[in-house]
Amino acid sequence: MSSVIRFSNFTRLLPARPFLCRGVTTVLTVGIMLSTVSNGFGQDDDARFSGWAKLESATESRTFKEAMRGGGAFDAIARGFLDEIALPQLALEANRTTIERIRKRMREYLLSDITNEKAADEASKTVMAFMESLANKGDVDPVVRVNAMLLIGELQSVDRRPWQPAAAVLAREAANTELPKAVRIAACVGLARHVEATKSGAEEQQQMAAVAVPAIVAILEEYTKDPTPPAGAVENDWMASRCLTILPQLGPLAPATATEVVRILDDGNRSINVRVRAAAALAAAGGPDSKIDKAAAITSIGALAVSALERDAAAADKLLLDRQYGGASGQPPPGMMPPGMAVDPAGRPLVEQMIPREACRRAAWRLWMLAEAVLTDDSKRGLALLGGEASPAAIGLAQSLRRAAMELDATPEETTLRQALTDLKPAAPAATAEEAPAAAAK
Numbered sequence: 001m002s003s004v005i006r007f008s009n010f011t012r013l014l015p016a017r018p019f020l021c022r023g024v025t026t027v028l029t030v031g032i033m034l035s036t037v038s039n040g041f042g043q044d045d046d047a048r049f050s051g052w053a054k055l056e057s058a059t060e061s062r063t064f065k066e067a068m069r070g071g072g073a074f075d076a077i078a079r080g081f082l083d084e085i086a087l088p089q090l091a092l093e094a095n096r097t098t099i100e101r102i103r104k105r106m107r108e109y110l111l112s113d114i115t116n117e118k119a120a121d122e123a124s125k126t127v128m129a130f131m132e133s134l135a136n137k138g139d140v141d142p143v144v145r146v147n148a149m150l151l152i153g154e155l156q157s158v159d160r161r162p163w164q165p166a167a168a169v170l171a172r173e174a175a176n177t178e179l180p181k182a183v184r185i186a187a188c189v190g191l192a193r194h195v196e197a198t199k200s201g202a203e204e205q206q207q208m209a210a211v212a213v214p215a216i217v218a219i220l221e222e223y224t225k226d227p228t229p230p231a232g233a234v235e236n237d238w239m240a241s242r243c244l245t246i247l248p249q250l251g252p253l254a255p256a257t258a259t260e261v262v263r264i265l266d267d268g269n270r271s272i273n274v275r276v277r278a279a280a281a282l283a284a285a286g287g288p289d290s291k292i293d294k295a296a297a298i299t300s301i302g303a304l305a306v307s308a309l310e311r312d313a314a315a316a317d318k319l320l321l322d323r324q325y326g327g328a329s330g331q332p333p334p335g336m337m338p339p340g341m342a343v344d345p346a347g348r349p350l351v352e353q354m355i356p357r358e359a360c361r362r363a364a365w366r367l368w369m370l371a372e373a374v375l376t377d378d379s380k381r382g383l384a385l386l387g388g389e390a391s392p393a394a395i396g397l398a399q400s401l402r403r404a405a406m407e408l409d410a411t412p413e414e415t416t417l418r419q420a421l422t423d424l425k426p427a428a429p430a431a432t433a434e435e436a437p438a439a440a441a442k
Contacts, residue, residue, distance in 0.1 A: 049085055049089075050092075050094055051089075051092065051094040051095060052089050052092075052095050052098075052102050052105065052106075055085070055086065055089060056109060060081060060085065061081075061086070061109075064078060064081050064082075064086075064110075065109075065110075065113055068113055068114040068115070068116070068119060068123070069113040069114070069115060070115075071115050071116045071119075072116065072119065073116065073118070073119055074114075074116075074118075074119035074120075074122035074123050074126075078119075078123070079122075079126055082110065082123065082126050082127065082130070083126060083130060086106070086110055087106070087126075087127065087130045087131070089102065089106065090102060090103060090106065090131075090134065090144060090147060090148060090151070091134060091140060091141070091144045096141070096143070096144075099143060099144065099147050100147065103147045103150060103151050103154075104154070106151065107127075107151060107154055107155065107156070110123070110127070111123055111124065111127070111155070111156070112156075114158070115158070117157075117158050120157065120158050121157075121163075121165075124155050124157075124163050124165070124166075125165070127151065127152075127155060128152050128155060128163075128165070128166055128169060131148040131149065131151050131152050132148075132149075132152060132169055132173070134148040135148040135149045135152075135173065135179070135183050135186075136179070142180060142182060142183075145180070145182075145183050146182050146183055146185075146186045147186075149170075149173060149183050149186035149187050149190070150186045150189065150190065152166050152169060152170060152187075152190055153166065153170055153186070153187070153189055153190015153191070153193055153194075154190065154193075161197050162190075162193050162194045162197045164194075166190065166194070167191065167194040167208065167211050167212065168211050170187045170188075170190040170191040170194065171187075171191055171211050171212050171214070171215035172215065173187040174187035174188045174191055174215050174219065174239075175214075175215040175218040175219055175222075177222065181232060181235035181236070181239070182235070184239065185235060185238060185239060185242075188219075188239055188242050188243070189242075191212055191215070191246075192242060192245075192246050194208060194212070195208055195212055195246045195249050195250060196246070196249065198249075199249045205249070205250060205251055206251065208250060209250040209251050212246070212250060213247075213250055213254070213257060216243040216246070216247060216250075216257075217256065217257050217260055219239055219240065219243050220240060220243055220244075220257075220260040220261065220264065221260055223236055223239070223240040223264065223270075223274075224260060224263045224264060224267065224270075233271075237270075237271045237273070237274050240264065240270075240271075240274050240277075241271075241273065241274050241277050244261065244264070244274070244277040244278055244280070244281040245277060245281070247261070247281045247284075247285055248280075248281055248284035248285040250285075251285070252285055252286070252287035252289065252290060253281075253282070253285045253286055253287065253290040253292075254289075254290070255289070255290060255291040257290075258282065258286060258290040258291060258292050259291075261278050261281050261282050262278075262282065262292065262293075262296075262297060262300075264278040265278040265279055265282065265297065265300050265301070265304070266300050268307065272304070272307070272308045272311065272366065273366070275304055276304070276308075276366050276369050276370060277369075279297075279300075279301050279304065279369070279370055279373040279383075280369050280372070280373050282297055282373065282383060283372065283373040283374070283381065283382050283383045284381075286383065286386060287386075288386070288387065292383070292386060294383045294384065294386040294387065297383050298374055298383055298384065298393075298394050298397065301370050301373055301374055301383075301397070302397050302401075302424070304370060305366070305367055305370050305401055305424055306421065306424050306425050306426075308363065308366050308367075309363060309417060309420055309421040309424065310421060310425075312355055312359055312363055312417060313355070313417070313418060313421055315354075315355075316354030316355045316414060317354070319354050320354050353413065353414050354414055355413075355414040355417055357412040357413070358412075359417075360408050360412035360413060360414070360416065360417050361408070361409065361412050363408055363417055363420070364404075364405045364406075364408035364409040364412065365405075366405075367401045367402070367404050367405035367408065367420070368401070368402065368405035368406075368409075370401050371397075371398045371399075371401035371402040371405060372398075372402075374394055374397055374398040374401065375390055375394060375395060375398035377402065379395075382394075382398065384398065400423065400424060401424070404420035404423060404424060407419075407420065408420060
C-alpha cells in the first residue's frame with residue numbers, strides 16, 4: 001500500500017460494511033497486519049505467510065474471503081491484502097515446486113467466491129496489474145514470470161468466462177519483443193482462450209479482432225523477418241502456428257493480414273507445419289476483400305505438399321546412407337532395431353523402414369490439411385472457390401492430396417509415402433527434339 005496504515009488510525013479507514021462489524025478482534029487483527037506490511041515487513045518476515053498452505057489457514061485470508069463472499073466492496077483493505085500478502089506468494093521460493101498448482105489455486109481461492117461484480121472487477125484489476133509487473137521483471141525467475149502471465153489469461157468474470165479487460169494486456173505482451181519468448185507464449189495461450197470464448201457472437205468477435213489482430217500481425221511480421229536461429233526456432237514456430245490457428249476465429253482477413261499469411265506459405269525456409277497452418281488460415285478466413293491471389297496460393301500449396309514429402313524422403317535417404325557407412329554390414333546389432341523397423345516374432349527385420357510410422361501419419365495430416373485448404377471434401381469451402389467456381393486443376397489437386405492422405409493414414413509406411421511423392425510430383429518437362437539426341441549420347 002502507498003501509505004502507512006497505523007493501528008491508531010486504522011478504524012477511521014474502514015467503510016461501513018457488515019463484514020467488518022463482526023468483532024473488534026477481527027478488525028484489529030487485519031489493521032495490525034496491514035500496518036506491519038506497510039512499514040516494510042512483508043510476508044517473508046512472518047512465518048504465518050511462509051507458504052501458500054499457511055496463508056490459506058491465516059485469519060486474514062478467511063476475513064478477506066468472508067467479506068468477498070458476503071458481497072462486500074473491494075476497498076483499500078482488500079487491495080492491500082492481495083498486493084502485499086496473497087499475490088507475492090507466486091514468487092515465493094517455498095512455493096516454487098508447486099507453482100502451477102499454486103497459480104490455479106490462487107485464482108480459485110482468492111477470486112472465485114466474489115459475488116459483487118464491481119468488487120470482482122476491481123480484484124481482477126489488482127491481480128492483473130500485479131502479475132503483469134511480475135512478468136516484466138527481468139530479475140525474477142523465468143518460471144515465475146511465465147506463471148504470472150498465465151494467471152492473467154486465466155482470470156474470469158463472475159459468469160466464469162474469460163475476463164475481457166485482460167485481452168488487451170495479453171495481446172500487448174504477446175507482441176512485446178522485449179519479453180522472453182516463454183512469457184510471450186504464455187500470453188498467446190491466454191489470448192487464444194479469449195478469442196475462442198468470443199467465436200459465437202459477431203459483435204464480440206469484432207471487438208476481440210480489434211484487440212487481437214494487430215498483435216497477431218506484428219507476431220507474423222516478426223516471424224517472417226526472423227532468421228530463425230536454432231535456439232529460437234521452436235518458440236518462433238509455436239507462436240506463429242498459434243496465431244495462424246486463431247486468426248480464422250476473428251473474421252475475414254484484411255489484405256495486410258492476408259499478405260503476411262501468404263508470405264509464410266511461400267517461404268521455403270519456414271517450418272512445414274507452420275506453412276500448412278498458413279494455408280489453412282488463408283482458406284478459412286480469406287474473403288473477397290482479402291486480395292488473395294488464389295491461383296498463386298493454390299500453386300504454392302501443391303508445391304508445399306511435394307516439398308514436405310521430399311524432406312521426409314531425403315531424411316530417410318540420409319539415415320540409410322549413414323547406416324550403410326556406419327558399419328561393415330550396414331545392419332544394427334541385435335536388439336537395436338531403429339524406430340519404424342518391422343520385425344518378425346524372432347526380432348529379425350522384415351522390411352527396413354527408414355521413415356517411422358509417426359512421420360507417415362504426420363505427412364497424412366499435412367496432405368489432408370492442404371487438400372482442405374484448396375477445396376473441402378464437400379466442395380463448399382476452400383481457396384478454389386474465392387471469386388467464383390473452382391477450376392478443374394484445383395479440384396484435381398484437392399482430390400489427389402486427399403487420396404494420398406487417406407492412403408498414408410491407412411498404411412503409414414515408407415513405400416506409401418514415396419508413392420505419394422511420385423504421384424504428386426509434377427512430371428518433368430518432355431525433352432525437345434534438340435535435347436533428346438544429346439541426352440541419349442550421355
